[in-house]
Amino acid sequence: MVDSTLTFIWLQLEKLDIEYWKWVAWLIYPVIISFLLPLVIPICLYCCAIFLHVYQYRHRLRDAYAVDFWGGAKKTVAVFWEAQGRIWHGYEIVGLNRLPETGPAMIIYYHGALPIDFYYVMAKCLLEKQRQIHAVGDNFLFNIPGFHLMTEVFCVSPGTVHSCAGILENGHILGIAPGGVREALFGDEYYRVMWGNRSGFAKVALQTKVPIIPMFTKNIRESFRTPGWGRSSLRWIYEKCRLPIVPIYGFFPVKMITYLGQPIYPDDSMTPEMLADQVKQGIEKLIEDHQIVPGNILRALSDRLTCKEKED
Structure with missing residues (x-):
């Protein structure tokens, strides 16, 4: 008798629980309709803006496909990234003229949590200089x-x-972020350069005698971030397995x-460590001149309204 009573009570409570959640769903349904679904409209408008930006390049893309299939595909992707950067980040680049029209060069850049700025530079260089930047990626990629x-x-x-030297000897532009995944994941809004003892790029530059162009993007850490909690433990795990x-x-x-x-031009009197340190100082100078530290997301958002640079 007691067991059947307890079973009856349990069934009633379970039914009450189901009815409660139905009531909660009914209560918040208007909120979902009123506030979340309208977000579909800005997303659609954003996609339309990107499409129209790509479409205005239709003649150049058609010519690119006619000459080289993969060249056309690369330019299509480049136009997408160029539109993405311009519309979403108000993206600008200062000093693009410092990349040579022909011949080799090395770009050394600060690595944000995601190197989206380097994608924008690759797209800009491909569209405006007709040059493909070669890049070094982490092994996990x-x-x-x-x-x-x-x-x-x-x-x-x-x-x-060896492979980097070969790329430069063939006359290409090569992009390298010496900080790599470590700088990407464990850097913070103070924009400290985290290269450790890495100087391989300097050995390549001394071997090939190519100019090194330091690169930094303002507010790259405010676009994407990594959490501050548990960072020491996560870094210990990363150093063991080298996975992001x-x-x-x-x-x-x-x-x-x-x-x-x-x-920055390599000098035969330099060691790789000396050249790497000079390039590091060049990037730190760009950070000092153009980035307010610590970085702040709200300030970086307000820069969309107040900050504009002109190509030098």
Whole structure:
């Protein structure tokens, strides 16, 4: 008798629980309709804006496809990224003229949580200078399913000293972020350059005698960020397995301006460590001149309204 009574009570409570959640769903349904669904309209408008931006390049894209199929594909992607940067971040680049029209050069850049600024530079260079920037990517990138074709088409390689020297000797522009994934995941809004003892790029520059162009993008850390909690533990795990296990959040529409500094020319009297230190100082000078630290997301958002640079 007691068991059947308890069972009856349990069934009634379970039924009450279901009815309660139905009532909660009914209560918040108007909120969902009123506030969340209207977000579909801005998303659609944003997609339309990107499409129209791409469409205005239709003649150039058609010519590119007629000459080289993969060249056309690369320019289509480049136009998409150029539109994305212009519309979402009000993206600008200062010093693009410092990249040579022909011949080799090396771009050394500060690595944000995601190197979206480097994608924008690659797109800009491809569209305006008709030059493909080759890039060095972390090893884990080449193990991501579906990425192989993209890394091949956009000339991304693991980047040994020998392969980097070969790229430059063939007259290409090469982009390297010496801080790599460590700087991306464990850097913060204070914009400290985290290269450790890495000087491989300097060995390549001394071997090939190519100019090094330092690069930094204002507010790159305010566009995407990594959480501050548990950072020491996550870094310990990263150093053991070398996998990008730190979560990334953001994609805030902050103002972004990329600055390309004055070229630094290797000198035979320099050691790789001396050259690497000089380039590091060049990037730190760009940060000091153009970035308020610590970075602030609200300030970076307000820069969209007040900050505008002109190509020098």
